[in-house]
């Protein structure tokens with residue numbers, strides 16, 4: 195743990211609020227300084243470009259990034275030499291397919307080989323928890339931080355009708371409150387962002403009323419969080435008759451698949467639209483939902499390819515602006531489906547995805563050899579009254595354990611109904627064991643996974 199973080203966790207609560215604010219001031223100066231305004235203007239303007247011009251804009255950025263990689267970055271220089279490729283051989287986004295897919299493990303094993311010989315600016319170290327819980331260290335430039343902040347504002351917040359500076363409640367995976375704490379406050383204030391940061395790790399039935407009470411007084415204009423954390427709050431509001439007592443203008447969600455009934459619960463509980471987004475700490479892809487409900491890819495940010503890696507299509511993405519650690523054809527492990535290609539009624543011609551369906555290797559396998567991903571599987575849990583949360587755990591190809599967190603409205607024959615729904619999708623050869631639990635553990639990054647499997651990818 196870095197010294198500042200250690201100090202934070204040892205400090206009394208008022209000092210932690212102050213430290214959160216101090217951190218916020220420093221972050222605000224970094225994110226919204228330098229080239230932030232220039233990026234906002236360009237991203238705002240370019241979202242309305244015709245498809246052909248967007249494509250040309252992206253190709254130009256691909257050429258610039260590839261040239262930079264080959265002249266400056268050891269890993270890319272050596273790879274191009276080994277493949278007998280010159281920078282000029284990659285003139286368009288589709289030419290990136292001449293490169294092999296880059297695995298996260300390759301970056302983790304030798305991160306310094308992805309750092310340029312002459313960094314264009316001070317490099318800011320960062321790390322991602324990742325859904326597997328093994329952190330990856332990476333580096334970003336201040337310009338990349340500013341570009342990232344600009345796109346989040348222009349193509350996520352503004353599309354949802356909200357702005358930076360409005361009262362914001364965030365429930366992500368960051369540990370802001372010690373895990374063992376038993377009494378509120380389970381949140382800290384970052385006044386620089388006008389932000390109430392709530393712990394994702396204390397969202398238990400016992401503490402939920404305290405969360406609701408705090409949020410009722412704070413009345414956020416926007417709620418930001420992981421799908422699963424916001425959904426826990428939404429379910430509680432719906433079950434306790436508290437729907438409509440917290441009235442944000444929009445809910446911004448990310449990091450996990452947003453299935454239709456999760457969206458329905460969240461929108462009913464908060465009385466506003468929920469917007470879905472997808473991005474990576476490694477800054478290689480940015481996808482956000484417009485007010486017409488389409489998941490648009492921002493082509494200036496990164497090239498998003500959907501590549502069949504053996505169990506459905508996964509996002510493989512190439513970052514186009516972070517010169518602190520350029521990653522090309524980076525395997526994300528996130529499954530997604532391509533858009534239909536029909537024009538969006540919002541008027542933007544940015545490319546689109548049909549859906550992002552969660553971790554690609556979260557698949558249940560049946561004795562018959564069927565492999566079923568979280569998107570179709572999740573339909574089995576749709577509309578079961580009183581079901582708060584579920585997780586399918588598989589350790590052998592003969593059996594799955596289904597963990598259930600149920601509320602008061604759960605029907606006595608709810609399990610039979612679920613068994614039938616699951617059999618409809620997984621066949622009858624797979625044994626299904628139900629287990630009622632108080633809570634379903636989150637990943638190290640604070641996320642929820644519908645499927646946890648210890649069967650290997652190539653099993």
Ligand SMILES: [Zn+2]
Pocket residue numbers: 484485486487488490538539540541542
């Ligand atoms: Zn649209």
